[in-house]
Amino acid sequence: MNNIWAIVLAAGLSSRMGTQKLLLPFKGKSIVEIVIENILNSGIDKIMVVLGANHDEIDEVLKSWPVKTVRNENFREGMHTSVISGVKALPENAKAAMIFLGDQPFIPGKAIQTVAEAWQSSGKGIIIPLFDGKRGHPPLYDMKLRNEILNLDPSVGLRSVAMKFPDEICEIETFCPEIVRDIDTKSDYLNELGMR
Numbered sequence: 001m002n003n004i005w006a007i008v009l010a011a012g013l014s015s016r017m018g019t020q021k022l023l024l025p026f027k028g029k030s031i032v033e034i035v036i037e038n039i040l041n042s043g044i045d046k047i048m049v050v051l052g053a054n055h056d057e058i059d060e061v062l063k064s065w066p067v068k069t070v071r072n073e074n075f076r077e078g079m080h081t082s083v084i085s086g087v088k089a090l091p092e093n094a095k096a097a098m099i100f101l102g103d104q105p106f107i108p109g110k111a112i113q114t115v116a117e118a119w120q121s122s123g124k125g126i127i128i129p130l131f132d133g134k135r136g137h138p139p140l141y142d143m144k145l146r147n148e149i150l151n152l153d154p155s156v157g158l159r160s161v162a163m164k165f166p167d168e169i170c171e172i173e174t175f176c177p178e179i180v181r182d183i184d185t186k187s188d189y190l191n192e193l194g195m196r
Contacts, residue, residue: 003093003094003095003096004044004046004095004096004097004098004116004119004140005044005046005047005048005090005094005096005097005098006039006044006046006047006048006097006098006100006138007047007048007049007050007083007086007087007090007097007098007099007100008032008035008036008039008047008048008049008050008067008086008100008101008102009050009079009082009083009086009099009100009101009102010022010032010049010050010051010052010058010102011050011051011052011053011055011072011075011081011082011085012052012053012075012079012082012102012103013052013053013075013076020053020054020057020058021103021183021184021189022054022058022102022103023054023057023058023061024183024189026105026192026193027105030061031102031103031105031183032049032058032061032062032102033061033062033065034105035100035101035102035103035104035105035107036049036062036065036067038105038106038107038108038109038112039100039112040066041109042109042110042112042113042116043109043112043113043116044098044112044116045066046094047065047066047067047068048067048068048069048070048086048089048090049062049067049068049069049070049102050069050070050072050075050082050083050085050086050089051069051070051071051072052071052072052073052075052076052082053075055071068089070085070086070088070089071085072085072086077154078154078157079157080152080154080157080158081154083099083149083152083157083158084149084150084152086099087141087143087146087149087150088150090143090146094143095142095143096119096140096141096142096143097140097141097143098112098115098116098138098139098140099137099138099139099140099141099158100137100138101137101138101182103182103183103184104137104178104179104181104182104183105183106178106181107137107138107176107178107179108176108178110174110176111129111174111176111178111179112138114129114172114174114176115127115129115138115139115140115172115174116140118140118170118172119140119142119170122170124142124168124169124170125141125142125144125145125165125168126139126140126141126142126145126161126162126165126168126169126170127139127140127170127171127172128162128169128170128171128172129171129172129174129176129179130171130172130173130174130179131173131174131175131176131177131178131179131180132177134180135171135180136174136179136180137179138179139158141158141161142168145161145165145168148161148164148165149161
């Protein structure tokens with residue numbers, strides 16, 4: 001999987017949490033570190049983390065991890081700006097990018113591998129993981145669609161690329177409920193820690 005990059009979206013304000021959720025402790029590390037650890041355990045070793053809010057603190061935590069970071073100065077304008085920043089920062093020889101959310105520390109390596117293998121075997125440009133028919137993360141985008149991603153419709157985000165190229169879509173069942181779980185609120189966090 002040496003031609004696939006992971007882009008981790010870690011620029012948000014965490015307004016629903018009330019504090020920067022990506023730095024909250026989780027399984028002995030911070031949430032964002034667990035996300036990165038899961039990616040590395042899947043066999044993907046090229047990781048671009050998109051920073052915005054609290055960038056200095058998150059950057060400090062990531063110093064000991066083998067990742068590259070990029071600052072999204074426009075993060076307040078929406079998640080699509082972080083996707084654009086991440087893709088723009090990838091090297092020219094990147095073949096594909098998987099988009100991860102920084103608040104999904106549950107996604108197992110086998111789900112990531114399922115998406116990567118579907119890209120390698122299907123010849124399709126957009127791989128969307130499913131659990132029980134519901135779309136989740138991380139979707140994969142072939143870099144033949146790089147220009148489309150860099151010119152996303154901000155009102156629709158990445159879905160605009162899928163809508164424009166429906167023939168490029170391959171949906172793959174992962175059998176992993178974790179691909180549709182994230183941590184948005186304090187209640188979500190406490191549930192995951194088993195404190196509720």
